Amino acid sequence: MLLRGLLLLDPGRPPTPGWLRIDGDRIAEVGEGASPGAARPDAGAPDCIITPAFIDAHIHLPQIDSVGADGMELLDWLNRVIYPAESWWGRSGATHMLRTAVRRMIHQGTLGFAGYLTSHGDVNAAATRALASGAGLPCRPRCIVGRVAMDREAPDDLLEHDRWRAGRAPSPTPLLPEPDHGARRPRCSISANPRFAISCTAELLAEIGWTVRDRRAAGAPIFTQTHLAESPAECARVARLFPDAPNYTSVYADAGLLDDRTLLAHCIHLADDEWRCIAERKSVVVHCPTANIFLEAGLFDLDAAREHGVRLALGSDVAAGPDVAMPRVARAMIEMAKLRRMTIAPEAHVPTPEQAWSMITRGNADALGWADAGRLEPGAAADLLILRTPETWLDEHLVGRLIYNWSAELLVSRIVEGRLVAPDTI
Numbered sequence: 001m002l003l004r005g006l007l008l009l010d011p012g013r014p015p016t017p018g019w020l021r022i023d024g025d026r027i028a029e030v031g032e033g034a035s036p037g038a039a040r041p042d043a044g045a046p047d048c049i050i051t052p053a054f055i056d057a058h059i060h061l062p063q064i065d066s067v068g069a070d071g072m073e074l075l076d077w078l079n080r081v082i083y084p085a086e087s088w089w090g091r092s093g094a095t096h097m098l099r100t101a102v103r104r105m106i107h108q109g110t111l112g113f114a115g116y117l118t119s120h121g122d123v124n125a126a127a128t129r130a131l132a133s134g135a136g137l138p139c140r141p142r143c144i145v146g147r148v149a150m151d152r153e154a155p156d157d158l159l160e161h162d163r164w165r166a167g168r169a170p171s172p173t174p175l176l177p178e179p180d181h182g183a184r185r186p187r188c189s190i191s192a193n194p195r196f197a198i199s200c201t202a203e204l205l206a207e208i209g210w211t212v213r214d215r216r217a218a219g220a221p222i223f224t225q226t227h228l229a230e231s232p233a234e235c236a237r238v239a240r241l242f243p244d245a246p247n248y249t250s251v252y253a254d255a256g257l258l259d260d261r262t263l264l265a266h267c268i269h270l271a272d273d274e275w276r277c278i279a280e281r282k283s284v285v286v287h288c289p290t291a292n293i294f295l296e297a298g299l300f301d302l303d304a305a306r307e308h309g310v311r312l313a314l315g316s317d318v319a320a321g322p323d324v325a326m327p328r329v330a331r332a333m334i335e336m337a338k339l340r341r342m343t344i345a346p347e348a349h350v351p352t353p354e355q356a357w358s359m360i361t362r363g364n365a366d367a368l369g370w371a372d373a374g375r376l377e378p379g380a381a382a383d384l385l386i387l388r389t390p391e392t393w394l395d396e397h398l399v400g401r402l403i404y405n406w407s408a409e410l411l412v413s414r415i416v417e418g419r420l421v422a423p424d425t426i
């Protein structure tokens with residue numbers, strides 16, 4: 001397939017007029033100027049922008065229809081809104097909700113994500129198979145996804161799988177079910193997802209730590225995803241549940257859960273030694289600004305992350321975050337940094353739109369270990385977006401205009417695994 005347009009090779013530089021040739025699911029060639037030979041492009045046009053697709057580093061698929069239940073603190077919101085939604089996913093909603101979540105992401109240009117399912121066993125094994133095969137979906141999104149592990153402080157139906165497994169051998173609900181990719185290149189990998197320290201006993205966290213180490217030793221490069229220090233009430237509860245732990249971060253560190261394949265969502269209320277611990281272990285902090293504003297969890301300290309050299313990614317955290325569109329999450333990161341600078345931190349660094357765009361493409365790809373995603377270069381995955389903007393946007397503020405004016409209507413085409421996604425399937 002041949003694409004023609006303005007190539008956003010580097011968000012920090014003006015787009016380059018050129019072309020891309022796709023072979024199978026990969027970008028085979030990238031060129032400047034007119035397309036080679038007399039070949040007519042299969043998609044794109046000289047005034048279209050071609051960019052790597054967006055990647056979301058933190059989303060809860062079962063919460064896709066829970067957006068907008070406002071007015072609660074995190075723990076109250078989980079109990080009153082999220083746990084009932086996750087129970088519904090386990091009872092009968094999973095197939096429909098999974099399809100809804102994936103379609104909404106694709107509609108907004110997100111073709112890769114790191115996400116959470118619920119704690120149910122068979123239901124999520126089936127969801128993982130659907131993601132891995134693309135069955136019933138417009139395409140196969142690229143993903144790292146995990147069954148949520150939790151064994152306390154939530155309704156019984158969400159806890160029974162981990163409680164039951166702990167008392168049985170062999171366990172009826174594997175901690176990490178393996179997806180079947182068939183003969184195609186794998187696009188879906190499994191992660192360990194302990195929800196957070198409140199809903200996991202020290203025994204469950206330790207079990208997850210052992211399991212991850214065992215699976216890595218067997219050659220499976222699996223990730224761990226969890227939440228850390230999102231709200232003050234959550235931090236206070238963790239301190240009561242783990243009275244011997246010096247701090248919240250150490251609860252995960254002691255269970256062997258912090259390394260360079262760990263995604264830690266939020267990290268708003270951390271002490272200096274916790275930042276140092278995360279930096280030393282090269283774990284990734286996933287900043288979720290829209291979610292933090294919605295739940296009034298706090299203002300994330302980008303400067304602390306930068307000063308400690310912590311790896312950073314960006315996530316929508318739907319449904320605490322109200323929007324799956326990653327350009328709007330990028331915008332919220334900029335706005336939150338500006339808010340800190342205007343109020344409590346006059347010296348705060350504010351990311352540019354170009355830096356923010358880079359984070360939701362190449363930056364998130366790198367954080368998820370996808371060295372072949374989020375970039376326009378030979379050998380990279382052909383997961384791409386073709387955009388058309390008003391002509392007046394094509395100046396040095398193009399990326400800022402895209403972020404601040406974002407709408408899915410800007411998307412002309414989405415290309416997944418080297419193929420155009422049929423619009424009527426989204």
Ligand SMILES: [Zn+2]
Pocket residue numbers: 058060227265317
């Ligand atoms: Zn979350």
